[in-house]
Amino acid sequence: MQPLTPADPRVLGGIEILGRLGRGGMGVVYAGRTDDDTLVAVKTLHVGGLEQSDLRERFEREAIALGMVQGPGVAALVESGQEADETPWLALEYVPGLDLATYLKRHDPLDAVTGTALGLVLANALTDIHTAGLLHRDLKPANVMLGPDGPKVVDFGLVAIGGAGGDLTHTNIRLGTPRFMAPEQFTAPTSVGAAADVYALGALLVYATSGQYPYEGATPDALGFAAVNPDIAPNLTGVPAGLVPLVTALMAVKPQDRPGLADVRAQLTERLAAEGLSPAAARAHLTERTYVPGTGITDEVPPAKRHAPVTRVETVDHSRTAGTGARTGKRGGLAARTAERLRKVYARPAA
Structure with a gap:
């Protein structure tokens, strides 16, 4: 895990950002910790990507897709969100190794x-x-x-x-x-x-x-x-x-x-x-x-010392979201807001 730069966020959607895990073509992946002390991988979209509709659609599509898949062989979506004028983000199950x-x-x-x-x-x-x-x-x-x-x-x-x-x-x-x-x-x-x-x-x-x-x-x-x-x-x-x-x-x-x-x-x-x-x-x-022990961030991150509770995003009522499966909140709602639009665009016979 690499240290944060001055430009990196310290909190996203109530998730404490701990350090950088990597950087890819679409954005930066951070190590994060939820308010219940669960480690997550937080994926974000580059600021430049916010102005590129194709990258933004890919990011939104990923949020929806991750919420639709369940299985032991797929890293699970924990939360997703986006506040006004801020970078969209996805919090994923952190997999050490x-x-x-x-x-x-x-x-x-x-x-x-x-x-x-x-x-x-x-x-x-x-x-x-x-x-x-x-x-x-x-x-x-x-x-x-x-x-x-x-x-x-x-x-x-x-x-x-x-x-x-x-x-x-x-x-x-x-x-x-x-x-x-x-x-x-x-x-x-x-x-x-x-x-x-x-x-x-x-x-x-x-x-x-x-x-x-x-x-x-x-x-x-x-x-x-x-x-x-x-x-x-x-x-x-x-x-x-x-x-x-x-x-x-x-x-x-x-x-x-x-x-x-x-x-x-x-x-x-x-x-x-x-x-x-x-x-x-x-x-x-x-x-x-x-599996290679010692290749995760668990030993680098001490237990949380929190002075106040952090607001957590809410879980979508899956009976009303037609299987999107993503979790979102009042301030976030990335997957919920875009699911219907993307489903219409990508409607095809089942894979």
Whole structure:
């Protein structure tokens, strides 16, 4: 955790801001503490992004999407808010530990059993995401946190609500991280569907178990050319032999040739059963091998010493919000105020 700068907020929506966790393309992520002494990750939008409607829509969409997904493999939304003329923010479940990208820079690739367990956890998380009518569209090692309760998918900044199409794809912009993007994300971004997340799962498993990317290229265009070309096979050197047929299928060039998540989960569960592991035991095995103690901020943050209570945001009556699931307050209301507008814009068949 890095110290705050003079320009950083000290409180957002009643959440005490403790320090900086990182900075990304959309904004800064802070460590925060709620009034009940719960640590959270607080994601904000750059001040410059406040004037850019596309970035603001992406941020608002992320708030709504996070509130719609429930599952042990997805970092949960705690609160969201925005006060007049102030930066929008999201408070997310804080997951101590390393992200998968950092872990793989410091450790050897995952063995066959651990890689299979990771595949099942992420397939389950994607199932929860798709069941909520969402597409993640940016599944990659940096967006998988290896926490003490197992891996969790984070960062819904490129999520699509309502399935294929919608949001920024109407401008034909390529959304995603090129090394993990499906061929259709390069060639037909307006028709990207759930199969793109399946492809990303395959590419991620290749990297996690071999330490190598499926395709190499100096530019996004070079990576895209390789991904869309059926004559250029992904590099699977180092991938455990038992996983090669599955990741090959996951990374099929045509979306319709990739297996569905139900099939993927069944195959991975069967492989784990052959190793004597139930899904729960496999998750515990994975956590034991990938969670690195001492890599969180827990030891850096002493217990709170508060002199006055902090106003907490209220929880939305979910029976009245048509499944947005986000929490908001009288002063905030980011997700609640934008949900209906965004749902109309992004209305598509379920993912």
